Amino acid sequence: MAFEPVLLKYINIENSEKMDFYLSHNGYEGAKKALSMDPKAVTEEVKASGLRGRGGAGFPTGLKWSFIPADKKPVYLSCNADESEPGTFKDRYILERDPHELLEGIIICCWAIQSNQAYIYIRGEFTLGAKIVNRAIKEAREKGYIGKNIFGKGFDLDVFVMRGAGAYICGEETAQLTSIEGSRGNPKLKPPFPAVVGLFGKPTIINNVETLANLPHIMNKGADWHKSFGTEKSPGFKIFSVSGHVKKPGNYEVPLGTPLREIIYEYAGGVLNDKKIKAVIPGGSSTPLITPDQLDITMDYESLQAAGSMLGSGAITVLDEDVCMVDAIWNLMRFYHHESCGQCTPCREGTGWLEKLVRRIKMGEGRKEDLDNILEICANMQGKTICVLSDAAAMPMKSYLNTFKHEFEAMIRD
Amino acid sequence: MSKQFSKEKMDEYEEILTHFPNKKAALLPTLRLVEEEFGYVDTEGCKLVADLLDLSPAYVYGVLTFYTHYNREWHGRYRIMVCATLMCALKDSLEIVEHIKKKLNIEIGERTADGKFSLEKVECLASCGTAPAIQINEDYYENLTPEKVDKILNDLK
Numbered sequence: 001m002a003f004e005p006v007l008l009k010y011i012n013i014e015n016s017e018k019m020d021f022y023l024s025h026n027g028y029e030g031a032k033k034a035l036s037m038d039p040k041a042v043t044e045e046v047k048a049s050g051l052r053g054r055g056g057a058g059f060p061t062g063l064k065w066s067f068i069p070a071d072k073k074p075v076y077l078s079c080n081a082d083e084s085e086p087g088t089f090k091d092r093y094i095l096e097r098d099p100h101e102l103l104e105g106i107i108i109c110c111w112a113i114q115s116n117q118a119y120i121y122i123r124g125e126f127t128l129g130a131k132i133v134n135r136a137i138k139e140a141r142e143k144g145y146i147g148k149n150i151f152g153k154g155f156d157l158d159v160f161v162m163r164g165a166g167a168y169i170c171g172e173e174t175a176q177l178t179s180i181e182g183s184r185g186n187p188k189l190k191p192p193f194p195a196v197v198g199l200f201g202k203p204t205i206i207n208n209v210e211t212l213a214n215l216p217h218i219m220n221k222g223a224d225w226h227k228s229f230g231t232e233k234s235p236g237f238k239i240f241s242v243s244g245h246v247k248k249p250g251n252y253e254v255p256l257g258t259p260l261r262e263i264i265y266e267y268a269g270g271v272l273n274d275k276k277i278k279a280v281i282p283g284g285s286s287t288p289l290i291t292p293d294q295l296d297i298t299m300d301y302e303s304l305q306a307a308g309s310m311l312g313s314g315a316i317t318v319l320d321e322d323v324c325m326v327d328a329i330w331n332l333m334r335f336y337h338h339e340s341c342g343q344c345t346p347c348r349e350g351t352g353w354l355e356k357l358v359r360r361i362k363m364g365e366g367r368k369e370d371l372d373n374i375l376e377i378c379a380n381m382q383g384k385t386i387c388v389l390s391d392a393a394a395m396p397m398k399s400y401l402n403t404f405k406h407e408f409e410a411m412i413r414d
Numbered sequence: 415m416s417k418q419f420s421k422e423k424m425d426e427y428e429e430i431l432t433h434f435p436n437k438k439a440a441l442l443p444t445l446r447l448v449e450e451e452f453g454y455v456d457t458e459g460c461k462l463v464a465d466l467l468d469l470s471p472a473y474v475y476g477v478l479t480f481y482t483h484y485n486r487e488w489h490g491r492y493r494i495m496v497c498a499t500l501m502c503a504l505k506d507s508l509e510i511v512e513h514i515k516k517k518l519n520i521e522i523g524e525r526t527a528d529g530k531f532s533l534e535k536v537e538c539l540a541s542c543g544t545a546p547a548i549q550i551n552e553d554y555y556e557n558l559t560p561e562k563v564d565k566i567l568n569d570l571k
Contacts (some may be wrong), residue, residue, distance in 0.1 A: 086499045086538040117433070124483035125495075125539055127552040160433040163446060166483030168537060182441030182467075184480035200435055243501045243542035250543045285500060285538075317501055317542070331500045335537055341480075 003229075005253040006237060007213050011097035017132050019139035022100035028145055030219030031107040035153045042112040046215065048223035050235035055080055055171070055208030056284065056313045058234075058301045067195035068113050068203045076204040077110050077118040078180065079212055081133075082164055082171035084123060085284035086335060087315030090239040090251050091209035095122065095129035098213070099136035105212030106159060107145060108219055113205055116156050121176050124165040134161050168339035172387050173206040175341065186343050187387035210239055230256035234300035238314050242268040245275065245320035254299075261295040264318060275320040279403065283312025285332050286392035288399035309399075325404040326411055329397060330358040336393035347390035350381040354397055366412040374401055417462045423451050427466065437467045441477055445484055454485040482536065490525045490532035492570050495549040498535040501542035510546050511535060513560040517567065531567070 010016040010025065022028070034042045047062030068075055079102070083091040094102055106118050122130045137159050140146040148156050167185045169175045174188040177199045198204025214236065218226050227235045234256040240263055243249045247269030254263065260280065264270065271277055279289040282299070288309040290297060297303050304311045319328065337351040354377060357370050378394035385391075401408055419427060430443045444466065448459040455478055457471070464471040478484060485493065496502075496511050511533075515521060518531050525532040541547035544556035548563075555566055 083540045084538065087501050087542050089540040089542050089544075092540050119433075123540070124481070125549055128554070158433060162442065164483070165442060165445075165481030166536070167481050179442065180439060182438040182469075182477070184477050200439070241543060243545060244504050249545070315542070317504070319504065323504065328500055328504075331498075331503050335499050338537060 003237065003254055006217050007101065007210065007239060008093065008098075008251060008253045011093055016097050017099055017136065019100060019136070019143065022098075026220065027100055028104055028143075028216075030216035031104045031111075031145065032151055034108040034111050034219050035151050035155065039112050039114055042108065042219070045223050046112065046218060049218045049226040050223075050233075051211065051214055051218065051226065052234065052236075052301065053208055054210035054214075054238060054314070056085060056310075058311060061207065061211055064195060064207075065109070065113050065205060067193065068205065069196060072196075072203050074117060074202055075113050075115040076199040076202060077106065077113065077115045078173075078176055078199065078204060078206045079106055079118060079120040080171060080173070080176060080206050080208045081120050081122040081126070081129070082176065083126075083209070084168040084171040085286065085313045085315060086332070087241060087243055087281060087284050087317045088313040089241045089243075090314065092126060092129055093251055094209050094213050095126060096132050099133045100140070101213045101216060102133070102209055103136055103140050103146070103159065105215035107150065107157060108215040109205065109207060109212055110157050111155065115205070116158065118157065118159045119162045119180055119199075120159065121162045121164055121170065121180065123170075124163050130161050130163055137161070167341075168335075169341045169387070169389060172389065175387065176206060177204060184341070186341050187389075189386050231298070231300045231302070233302050234311075238299070238311075240299065240314045240316050242316045242318070244281075244317040245272040245323075246270065246318050247272055256300040257298045257303075259295075260290065260297050260299055260316070263299065263316060264295070268318075271318060271320055273320075275322065277318060278321045278323055279319045279325070281315070281317040281319070281396075283310045284315040285317075285335065286310075286395055287312045288395055289403050291403060325400050325407045326358060326362050329400040330355070330362050332396055333358050333393065336389065340389055340393075344385035344390065346381045346384045347393070350377050350390060351393050353377050354393065358397075361408055361411050364411060364413060366408075368412060370412065371401065371405070371408055417448075417452060417458045419447065419451060419462070423447050438469060441467060441469070441474065445474075445478060449485050454487050454489060456487045488525055488532065490530055492531050492550050494531055494533045495536040495539070496534070497537070497539045497541065497545070497547050497549075499538040501538065502545040502547060505545040507546035509560065510548065510558055510563060513563055514567070517564065530570075
C-alpha cells in the first residue's frame with residue numbers, strides 16, 4: 001500500500017476545486033508544456049505513455065487520437081462524464097473536487113487533436129458537479145486558459161457543459177453524440193467511427209473524465225514515468241470504486257495490476273461483518289463475476305480478460321455470502337431493460353424477456369426450460385445490435401446463471 | 415396562454431446557442447431552461463422550445479420523454495428519487511423505499527395530496543460507495559437509514 005495517489009491526491013483538501021489551490025500545486029503547467037509542443041508530439045507522448053481509456057473499453061488513448069483525419073475540420077472533443085455504469089462513482093469526485101485537473105486534461109487533448117470545441121457531457125443527476133465545473137471553466141476563462149488565444153498561443157478553445165438527463169445509454173459514445181446533437185440518445189452503427197464521422201458529422205474524440213485527468217501528469221512527468229506504474233500492457237494507475245459489502249467503501253487509486261484481494265481486504269477494510277465473499281463484480285455491473293477462488297487476480301485489462309471478465313470502469317462490488325444471486329441478477333436485468341434505448345429488437349425484447357424470466361423464477365413460478373431459454377436469449381442478444389448494451393445485459397446474466405446455477409434450480413419447483 | 419421565456423432566460427438561451435453549430439443541438443440545455451423558469455416541462459414548454467429551435471412540438475416531446483431526469487408536471491415540490499439499482503439494493507435501499515412510502519402514504523410514481531412530495535425509484539445515482547442514496551431535487555443524501563430519512567423529510571419545508 002505504498003502508492004501515493006496521483007489523480008485523487010488533493011480531493012479531500014478544502015478548496016481543492018478552486019483555481020488558486022490548483023495553481024499552487026503546479027496547476028496548468030502540463031497544458032503550458034503541451035501548447036509549447038507540436039500537437040503530433042503531444043499525441044506521441046500520450047501514445048508512449050501507454051494510457052488506456054478509463055471509461056470501460058480500455059482503448060489506447062493516443063492511438064484513438066491518431067485516427068483523426070488531418071484534413072477534416074472542425075474536430076470535437078466530448079468528455080464523457082456520464083458515469084452511468086452501476087458501481088462506478090469515481091468521475092463524480094474529480095468533477096466535484098478537482099475540476100481543474102480535468103479542464104487541464106481537456107486543454108491538452110484539444111491541442112493534440114486540434115479541436116476548438118469541447119463538450120463535457122455530465123449526467124443530469126450531477127447538478128453539483130456541473131455547477132462546480134462551470135465555476136472552474138469561468139475561472140479558467142478569466143486566466144486565459146479557455147477562450148480565445150489561450151495561453152497566448154493563438155489557439156481558441158471553448159468548453160461547454162452539456163447536461164444529460166438520466167439515460168444510461170448516453171455513456172455509450174455514439175449515443176452521447178446523438179444526445180448532444182439534440183436527439184433521443186440512440187447509438188449509431190460503427191463504422192464509421194466517431195474519430196472520422198462523429199458529432200455533427202465531424203471527427204470527434206470521446207474520452208472519459210479519468211482518462212483526461214491523467215494527461216496533465218503525463219505531460220508534466222513524462223511517458224516513462226507513467227509507464228513505471230502498472231503492468232507492461234496496462235501501464236499507469238486507476239481509480240477503483242469499491243462498493244457493496246465492504247467495511248470501507250470508496251474510491252481507491254492504485255497501480256494497475258494490484259491484486260483484487262489487496263483492494264478488498266487492505267484498502268476497503270475487508271468484508272462487512274467479516275462474512276465470506278460469495279462473488280465480486282470486478283468492473284461495473286456488466287462484467288462477469290469473479291469467484292472467491294479467483295481473488296488473487298491482478299486488476300489489469302489482460303488478467304480480467306483472461307479470467308473471462310473485464311476491468312471495465314474499475315467498479316468493484318463485493319457480494320457477501322447472504323446475497324441471493326437470483327435477486328441480484330433480477331435487479332440488474334430490470335436495470336438493463338429500463339435503460340435499453342429500444343432501437344434494436346434483440347436488446348429491446350431480450351432485456352425484457354430476461355427480466356420477466358428471472359422474475360418468474362424468483363417468484364417461485366419458474367419452469368425447468370427457463371434456464372435453457374435464458375441462455376438461448378443471451379446468445380441471440382450478443383453481437384447482434386448497434387451498441388453493446390445488449391451484450392452488457394447478456395454477459396452478467398450468463399455469468400450469474402452459469403456460476404450459481406444451483407441457486408436458480410433451487411427456486412424452480414417442478 | 416402560451417409560455418414565454420423571461421428576458422433573462424432568453425439571454426441565457428442566446429448564450430447557449432453560441433456553443434453549437436446549429437440550433438437543434440441546444441435542445442437538451444433549452445429544456446433545462448424551461449425547467450428552471452417554470453419548474454417543470456409540460457406540452458406548453460415543449461411548444462415554446464419547438465418554436466425557438468424550429469422543431470416540431472412532437473419531436474421535442476419525443477426527446478423529452480426519452481430522458482427520465484427532467485421535472486414533469488406530476489412531480490412534487492420535492493421530487494424524491496430513490497436509487498434502486500443493485501449496489502444500493504445490497505445496502506437495503508428497498509427498506510428506504512418502503513419507509514418513504516409508508517411515511518408519505520404514497521406509492522412509487524405518486525405525489526402527496528398537498529403537492530409537496532413525489533416518489534420515484536431511479537437507476538444508479540453513482541453514489542454506490544455511500545449507499546443507500548437518494549436524490550431530492552438537486553441534492554444527494556447518502557448513507558441513509560430510515561431515521562435519517564425521517565429527519566431529512568421533516569426538515570424540508
